[in-house]
Amino acid sequence: MAKPLDKDLRARVVAAVASGMSRRAAAARFGISEAAAIKLMCCYQATGPVAPGQMGGHKPLKRADWRGWPMQRIGEKPDITTRELADELAERGVRVSHVSVWNFLQREDHSHKKADYTALSGTAIRA
Numbered sequence: 001m002a003k004p005l006d007k008d009l010r011a012r013v014v015a016a017v018a019s020g021m022s023r024r025a026a027a028a029r030f031g032i033s034e035a036a037a038i039k040l041m042c043c044y045q046a047t048g049p050v051a052p053g054q055m056g057g058h059k060p061l062k063r064a065d066w067r068g069w070p071m072q073r074i075g076e077k078p079d080i081t082t083r084e085l086a087d088e089l090a091e092r093g094v095r096v097s098h099v100s101v102w103n104f105l106q107r108e109d110h111s112h113k114k115a116d117y118t119a120l121s122g123t124a125i126r127a
Helices: 007-018 023-030 034-047 068-076 082-091 098-107 122-126
Strands: none
Touching: 007 023, 007 034, 023 034, 068 082, 068 098, 082 098
């Protein structure tokens, strides 16, 4: 993932454009892409500050009202899959992907694994 431009570089680009230089010329002068200079100036004209926005961080759950149900359902049926949980949530009116269910279980520190594989006995292999 690309990192944002430094505040100092942003300020120099804004100052150069404010002094009469075109956005494309400022981009060439400071070694950034034309698109970056154009978008920087659009944001500067719209909001004022040139500081970059937040990148990354915690993204909270969109719907926290269904939190207790999956844990209850896992208690009832321990070998249920995340896809089955997502399907059952959809039946209850909450549309989420199985990845969202998996991420939820990770946040709740719940190691959700299906039943362990049991090796076949010697008689079952010969049969």
